[in-house]
Amino acid sequence: MSETIAVIPGDGIGPEVVAEGLKVLQAAVGTDTYVFQHHELGAQRWQRTGEVLPDDELAALAQAKAIILGAVGAAPGSKAIPSGLLERGLLLKLRFSFDQYINLRPSKLYPGVATPLSESVVAQGPVDFVVVREGTEGLYAGNGGSFRTGTSQELATEISINTAFGVERVIRDAFRRAARRRGKVTLIHKHNVLVHAGGLWNRLFTEIAAEHPDIETDYLHIDAATIALVQDPQRFDVVVTDNLFGDIITDLAGAVTGGIGLSASANINAEGKYPSMFEPVHGSAPDIAGQHIADPRATISSMALLLDHLGRPEDAKRIEAAVDADIFANGTTPGTRRTEAIGDAIAARL
Ligand code: IPM
Numbered sequence: 001m002s003e004t005i006a007v008i009p010g011d012g013i014g015p016e017v018v019a020e021g022l023k024v025l026q027a028a029v030g031t032d033t034y035v036f037q038h039h040e041l042g043a044q045r046w047q048r049t050g051e052v053l054p055d056d057e058l059a060a061l062a063q064a065k066a067i068i069l070g071a072v073g074a075a076p077g078s079k080a081i082p083s084g085l086l087e088r089g090l091l092l093k094l095r096f097s098f099d100q101y102i103n104l105r106p107s108k109l110y111p112g113v114a115t116p117l118s119e120s121v122v123a124q125g126p127v128d129f130v131v132v133r134e135g136t137e138g139l140y141a142g143n144g145g146s147f148r149t150g151t152s153q154e155l156a157t158e159i160s161i162n163t164a165f166g167v168e169r170v171i172r173d174a175f176r177r178a179a180r181r182r183g184k185v186t187l188i189h190k191h192n193v194l195v196h197a198g199g200l201w202n203r204l205f206t207e208i209a210a211e212h213p214d215i216e217t218d219y220l221h222i223d224a225a226t227i228a229l230v231q232d233p234q235r236f237d238v239v240v241t242d243n244l245f246g247d248i249i250t251d252l253a254g255a256v257t258g259g260i261g262l263s264a265s266a267n268i269n270a271e272g273k274y275p276s277m278f279e280p281v282h283g284s285a286p287d288i289a290g291q292h293i294a295d296p297r298a299t300i301s302s303m304a305l306l307l308d309h310l311g312r313p314e315d316a317k318r319i320e321a322a323v324d325a326d327i328f329a330n331g332t333t334p335g336t337r338r339t340e341a342i343g344d345a346i347a348a349r350l
Pocket residue numbers: 087088091092247281
């Protein structure tokens with residue numbers, strides 16, 4: 001019996017790149033493995049109906065085996081969306097409701113891909129690492145408020161939530177992933193200043209590291225980590241960090257490895273109690289929407305993450321290899337092939 005995958009194409013280039021993701025997914029596993037159930041959510045839905053994520057949609061999504069999300073965001077000239085409405089009301093609501101505590105973001109510098117890294121840094125060796133970003137806590141938790149709002153005496157707080165439970169499970173996940181890779185985990189935090197949250201992260205990291213004598217460990221403060229990403233990205237294998245540091249560092253990681261047009265991501269509930277969600281890191285790029293020039297390879301790589309999560313690691317590797325080969329053969333110059341042509345070419349390699 002086929003399993004249901006919920007699809008939220010979203011806005012802008014979202015539907016264009018998602019179509020190619022589904023094409024490649026089906027090329028990898030056939031047309032009978034999954035049925036796709038489309039959900040119209042995002043800026044256009046809100047502009048049309050005033051709804052962001054109605055309860056019945058959330059309930060339907062909860063039944064799916066996995067969720068594929070394109071991108072959401074308003075088109076220029078359309079009704080403006082209040083800042084945070086889609087972020088908090090849709091994306092983060094999905095991540096939190098479905099306890100997607102592992103935000104997994106791989107970065108690989110492909111040979112021949114244009115990078116802002118210097119030649120001497122590229123010559124140091126292959127860049128291939130994955131960030132395990134905590135996805136449900138930290139400064140994203142929504143614990144804050146404002147008082148005397150809008151006055152010159154306004155007071156605003158945003159408190160970072162870090163639970164031992166939440167920190168432990170994400171660090172354990174990072175160690176498990178390192179064991180499947182090159183065997184190194186780097187914790188990124190700022191425990192010299194954020195002594196409470198950083199203290200908790202550092203202590204649990206040290207304790208869990210002691211259980212894994214075969215895994216090499218490393219620590220960087222977030223500020224130093226931005227330097228290392230630009231000057232010595234080869235030092236990273238698995239990075240584990242909190243929600244906001246992970247948000248920032250993965251944009252930088254995407255930028256130094258050829259642009260976020262190639263960056264895949266997964267929001268994983270490792271126990272499978274809730275559906276995990278797979279999405280490109282990039283946004284809805286309304287400036288190029290409808291032109292069929294968007295690069296679908298971040299979405300296609302996210303399909304590999306989906307298959308790996310759904311217990312099909314061999315199929316995932318085939319997609320990864322097909323994307324690698326496509327990038328190697330065709331590079332990343334934007335606009336040289338249509339979105340559909342890139343999807344067709346990768347599907348054909350499977
Ligand atoms: C991302 C995005 C989101 C985040 C926003 C849109 C809520 O920047 O997926 O990295 O901050 O996590």
